[in-house]
Amino acid sequence: MAVTASPERDIVATPMQRATREALYAGAIALGLFVLFIGLKTDQNISNELILVQRWGLLAIVVVLTMAGRFLYVAYGQPFLANQKIVDVATGLLPESMATRFFRLPYFLAAIITVAVLVFLAGSLDGLLGPGLAGYARFLRALAIIYALASVMFYFRTFIHAHFSALGITALALYPVIVVLVLALYGGSVAAGFQGSLKWVDNFGIQILIYVMLAWGLNIVVGLAGLLDLGYVAFYAVGAYAYALLGTQYGLSFWILLPAAGAMAAFWGVLLGFPVLRLRGDYLAIVTLAFGEIIRLVLINWREVTNGSAGISGIPKVTFFGLMTFNVSDPNYIAKVFDIATSSAYYKIFLYYLILGLCLLTAFVTIRLRRMPVGRAWEALREDEIACRSLGINTTTTKLTAFATGAMFGGFAGSFFAARQGFVSPESFIFLESAIILAIVVLGGMGSLVGIAVAAMVMIGGTEVLRELDFLKQVFGPDFTPELYRMLLFGMAMVIVMLWKPRGFVGSREPTAFLKESRAVSGSFTKEGHG
Amino acid sequence: MSDASPSMNDAILQVEHLSMKFGGLVAIGDLSFQARRGEITALIGPNGAGKTTVFNCITGFYKPSEGMITLSRRDGSSFLLERLPNHEIPARAKVARTFQNIRLFSGMTLLENLLVAQHNKLMKASGYTVLGLFGFSGYRMASAESIDLARHWLEKADLVDRADDPAGDLPYGAQRRLEIARAMCTGPELLCLDEPAAGLNPKESMALNALLMDIKDNTGTSILLIEHDMAVVMQISDHVVVLEYGRKISDGSPHAVRTDPRVIAAYLGVEDEDVETVLTEVGDEDVIEQLDTGPDSAHGPGTSSSFLAGPVTDTVGHSEGERVTVSKAASKAGQVDARSSAAASKPSAAKSSAAKPATKAPVKPKTPGVSNRRGGRK
The missing domain is CATH 1.10.3470 (ABC transporter involved in vitamin B12 uptake, BtuC)
Structure with a gap:
């Protein structure tokens, strides 16, 4: 039998085209899933009768968000992740890992300054920004603290691991x-x-x-x-x-x-x-x-x-x-x-x-x-x-x-x-x-x-x-x-x-005895047990 | 060890009238044999002959329907294995085994596998965990000793370089050797090996032979072995027992068994037409003389309508549903028996050929003049 290749096979979809298509699929699936969960809601009216509340606006928001998320992931997220695995021609090295790019000294210093300023202003935040913005400011402070701690942990990661x-x-x-x-x-x-x-x-x-x-x-x-x-x-x-x-x-x-x-x-x-x-x-x-x-x-x-x-x-x-x-x-x-x-x-x-x-x-x-x-x-x-x-x-x-x-x-x-x-x-x-x-x-x-x-x-x-x-x-x-x-x-x-991490945070097991050196046993060899 | 050369006539394992039935299926029927101390006894037979079932009966995984399995230890005590609980057979009667489909603790390292095998010894040393938990020195010494024993067997099995790797990571041949090393770490007097050479290449097979001979010569452990690899069986075993359809068809030295026509017919699983060829190759004049006629292809179930198939009760009666007996007519060894017994009276070839049912599926072309011996029994 002869192999017949369809002419469409040869045309490779650009990420944009693919993203648009997949966003539409995701939107359709989200619509099908949520039409009854979010679009309709049963409620009681003033005379205790069961009524159906229609929330099409909310449903539309959720579906659009899903589509936007899928679009962004396919159009930008996937190419970005793929690029992470491609070696640079000039240097012969892989691109810097996401973590090293995420935790940089300037960012760390910025986070520290943010925390310091916000802690210093803690008492007067409500007066300065009003109650609404003050809430965001406190959230920002919490994020900055978490970021600073995470940076420290990232910097000392080998020591912490050991x-x-x-x-x-x-x-x-x-x-x-x-x-x-x-x-x-x-x-x-x-x-x-x-x-x-x-x-x-x-x-x-x-x-x-x-x-x-x-x-x-x-x-x-x-x-x-x-x-x-x-x-x-x-x-x-x-x-x-x-x-x-x-x-x-x-x-x-x-x-x-x-x-x-x-x-x-x-x-x-x-x-x-x-x-x-x-x-x-x-x-x-x-x-x-x-x-x-x-x-x-x-x-x-x-x-x-x-x-x-x-x-x-x-x-x-x-x-x-x-x-x-x-x-x-x-x-x-x-x-x-x-x-x-x-x-x-x-x-x-x-x-x-x-x-x-x-x-x-x-x-x-x-x-x-x-x-x-x-x-x-x-x-x-x-x-x-x-x-x-x-x-x-x-x-x-x-x-x-x-x-x-x-x-x-x-x-x-x-x-x-x-x-x-x-x-x-x-x-x-x-x-x-x-x-x-x-x-x-x-x-x-x-x-x-x-x-x-x-x-x-x-x-x-x-x-x-x-x-x-x-x-x-x-x-x-x-x-x-x-x-x-x-x-x-x-x-x-x-x-x-x-x-x-299908085998949990720590998938390997430590041997209980060793002759020369103790090497962790990969989770792929251990069994889960049958009862 | 001091008692590495025990007397030859001392039976370590005595199986008497052993039967094992699963529902109506007779997996082993009235089997008796002996394994002598300090020898390698091979248990051979075609697929489905019941060899592994015998092993499972000896090591307590099955409780036999009938029969007696006596194990005599070196110190004079003897155990009826069919009465011991499963886990006490290795612990008290000192019988260790390996499995046809390797059963290692794949997520544990090689060393750990061998330490688990010394469980009972270490449990006692650790005062059933209590003393060991508080770090008593007795346990630490026993622990160090057990690691030394494990290292000894890892060296014997040529695996000491990989002692800290997970067992599941080993290649197949090494897993086989590790399983034997693990069984030896229990300190057995009888080691039962279920197809240790299966899936090994010739070089690994040689190494296995060397390991088994080493075990036999240096530890005084007797070995009972199921094996399909004839090179292994003939080279190392001192005594061979041949099973077919749950019955013993031959028992003796490797040479005697090798030339037994029934074994050749049964074990090698040759087509009936080829039996002569095989026997001729073996060079057994006697048999060649007897086998001047061709065998019968009318064996197997479902031919009860034919008088050629022997007594009706011998055939597989699936229609009755309950009672399933292994067809004696399917036994190739039985055919050889029949041939020998009827060697004197030759029946008419034409008659038996004519009586063949036309419906039989794999009708093989018959050469003229070839008659069916079983015809003589009618």
């Missing part, structure tokens, strides 16, 4: 101190510094670290042993209720109940482990999911013990090993002991260091266990269960220890959570929590502690930061609530990250 763990731990240990100092300088008094630090230490610091700990615990089950567990929040709940019930009913101290809660969660981990030993992959995921829901339903319905949906309140606070307390009424209240001003920030800062310590314990144990036969057996189980059995490894006990160890850390985190909140209810232990923890593990790169910590920071910190986007109200009007869109932005960010 000492990531040590730098990270130091930064985490100094975080509350820095926050208090900065806010004290900013606010002009130490008391203001402590008061202002509440949000940063509690909402960001403690919240992120709880998820770091949960994700590191789940990492043992999912990342190392390769057993997909969708009901991890059950162990978190067991730990939280163990502390809440025993603490309120018997008045036992946190320091006794912390190991007890861990042990109880581990016990439930083994109980869950037994029936699911034979299950793999999807089947295991479904059963663990069901287990998580069973625990939550028991907590809701076993009213005599758990107080049902109303939850348990008045959970005792953690004491400083019995030496000092954080209750204002107690004689050994910390402010009285040190004779300083009363503030609720002390407890939060103490809790921050407590959860940081628990996280470091989790990391230490995980790193230690990975180098022990049991940790290697977990990873071998993820790689090939049949080969494990042919080498005399008892896969039953290996799986159970993975479940128990992971659950134990979930239990620790749970009892900490109960102590921090002072209140637990089944509402806190829904499936979404399991999903978020699992998403952190997957996003971070299964098995990698550093990657998971970064992922937790991005996911939990990211959603919290998106709450702060109040200036958007000035753009979209006072009815706009940026909090409602944070999950949308967040989902988009996750999709982008998984497209860009």
Whole structure:
């Protein structure tokens, strides 16, 4: 058969033509997708009747934006990216990377000056620019700060990469101190510094670290042993209720109940482990999911013990090993002991260091266990269960220890959570929590502690930061609530990250032993496990 | 090792009346054989003969339907392998195995693969993790020893340069050697190798032979081997067991097996017409004399209408659905048996040829005067 080439084949479309065509396609797809989502809206009128509100203008804006985005990407973005890969004829070098072009010394200095000027004018911004523009100015200041920090990090990137763990731990240990100092300088008094630090230490610091700990615990089950567990929040709940019930009913101290809660969660981990030993992959995921829901339903319905949906309140606070307390009424209240001003920030800062310590314990144990036969057996189980059995490894006990160890850390985190909140209810232990923890593990790169910590920071910190986007109200009007869109932005960010790094932030694994030199194993060789 | 040259008549593995049925399919039927200590025993047979099933029964991946598998260890203790749980067979009875489709921990380095193999030893040394977690010196010593053992086997397998690379990154032949090294790290007394030479080039095959001979001579580990590569089997094995359709058809020294007409017919899987050629090449006068007639092409299922196919019960009865037995008529070794037994009484060639069903698909051209031996059994 003769090959017949159509004459149109030979004509290469210019980027402009292609961009126009693709923009039209994108517009058509966007129109089809959004015509019902955005173009029409059901609402209630004054007499409570359901009416259809038509929003064709908004739909047109969205479609035009989509078309413009596609046009710009195809017409300018793609040729630009293609040029990045072409070697310059004269010098024989690739063009400068985008990052080096983005982070330049003049830009850095400009950012520093911007920050300095705006900080200097902080008090009088509203007067100078009016409330609307002042909001933008503050946003600009935040961007400039982020840019300056990113520039510094980019400049020292090799050093940071080499000492990531040590730098990270130091930064985490100094975080509350820095926050208090900065806010004290900013606010002009130490008391203001402590008061202002509440949000940063509690909402960001403690919240992120709880998820770091949960994700590191789940990492043992999912990342190392390769057993997909969708009901991890059950162990978190067991730990939280163990502390809440025993603490309120018997008045036992946190320091006794912390190991007890861990042990109880581990016990439930083994109980869950037994029936699911034979299950793999999807089947295991479904059963663990069901287990998580069973625990939550028991907590809701076993009213005599758990107080049902109303939850348990008045959970005792953690004491400083019995030496000092954080209750204002107690004689050994910390402010009285040190004779300083009363503030609720002390407890939060103490809790921050407590959860940081628990996280470091989790990391230490995980790193230690990975180098022990049991940790290697977990990873071998993820790689090939049949080969494990042919080498005399008892896969039953290996799986159970993975479940128990992971659950134990979930239990620790749970009892900490109960102590921090002072209140637990089944509402806190829904499936979404399991999903978020699992998403952190997957996003971070299964098995990698550093990657998971970064992922937790991005996911939990990211959603919290998106709450702060109040200036958007000035753009979209006072009815706009940026909090409602944070999950949308967040989902988009996750999709982008998984497209860009399919094996998570850290896709490679560190070997646990080496003869000559330790070389990271590429993610393409490791398996995800089949359950 | 001190006991590298054990007595020759000491059976390490004794398989007696082993049967394995999957539903109605008989994968192994009443198989008995022995593997002697310090020897390399090869288990050969055509594809689907049930060799890997025998392996899976020995290593506990399958529980046999009937029969007894006894393993006698060097220290005098003996184990009934069909009663041990899967993972205790390597751990207690010291039987290690490799797999036909290589099963390495591909995301772990070579060294880690060999350390995982020493799991049980290290678990004990680490006080079941508890002592090791607190850094007791006993575990650190055991850990260093295990790395030395791993290095020893990496050197034997000629892989020590790649010790820190992921196992999945190795070429195929090296993966085979690594799997053997990993099995040896469990300290086995019986090493079961499932087609270790499959997919190897001649040079790699030679290296494998050298490695196996080295294991046999220097560690006292007995080897049970499934192999299709006759060069490997004939060169290194001391004893060969031949299976066909789940039954043993021959058992003996490589030479004896090589000249066994049933083995040649069955194992080599030659067309019936070629059996004579093969036997002639082998130079077995006896057989050449016996095989003065051509074989029958009327084997295989679905010919129960023909009296040539033997008893109806022997044929595959798919129509009944439940009961599937392997057709004895399909067994080429069976044909040779039939030929030998009927060597004296030659039936009429014309009769059996005429009785061939016309519907049979692969009817091969028959030379005049070639008769079917099985005809004599009717």
